[in-house]
Amino acid sequence: NRQGASSRLDSARLSNLPLSRKSIGPGCTGCGMCTNFCPSGALRKEDLVSNRENPGTQVITHEPSRCLACGLCHELCPQKVLSRCDLTSADLLSSQPQTLVTHIKKRCEQCEGVFLSRGDEPICAHCRADLSIERDFFGGDSPTLSV
Numbered sequence: 001n002r003q004g005a006s007s008r009l010d011s012a013r014l015s016n017l018p019l020s021r022k023s024i025g026p027g028c029t030g031c032g033m034c035t036n037f038c039p040s041g042a043l044r045k046e047d048l049v050s051n052r053e054n055p056g057t058q059v060i061t062h063e064p065s066r067c068l069a070c071g072l073c074h075e076l077c078p079q080k081v082l083s084r085c086d087l088t089s090a091d092l093l094s095s096q097p098q099t100l101v102t103h104i105k106k107r108c109e110q111c112e113g114v115f116l117s118r119g120d121e122p123i124c125a126h127c128r129a130d131l132s133i134e135r136d137f138f139g140g141d142s143p144t145l146s147v
Contacts, residue, residue: 020069021091022062024100025081029125030058030116034073034082042066043073044097047105056105058116061097 022043035045042063049056064087074082091098103116108124110131115124123131 021064064091
């Protein structure tokens with residue numbers, strides 16, 4: 001039975017398995033480097049509901065029972081926000097992927113392009129950078145700055 005199997009898997013033995021459970025920190029931009037190059041398909045990026053009015057969401061999921069613990073995702077992450085967590089027996093017994101991060105797709109108030117957000121920022125990173133440069137050049141009180 002499953003409970004008997006899970007109780008026999010102690011944490012010392014789990015840490016020696018060539019498997020891994022992941023977590024993603026707050027700096028994730030949703031670039032997909034980890035999911036694009038995951039050799040086992042344990043990390044996946046999925047777009048949910050998308051139309052002109054509601055650009056939808058993007059989720060990154062992880063299935064620990066498929067993970068090879070190769071570390072490629074850690075190496076490729078430009079933000080270095082992926083972490084390896086302790087594996088549990090429940091991770092091995094579950095065939096359901098775990099949602100690591102959800103990004104809301106938003107339409108930028110400046111350029112109207114779609115960008116990924118984990119918060120409530122109204123403009124994309126590119127437009128934020130442009131505004132920052134404009135503020136540095138013209139000063140913070142410039143009448144052309146709209147955000």
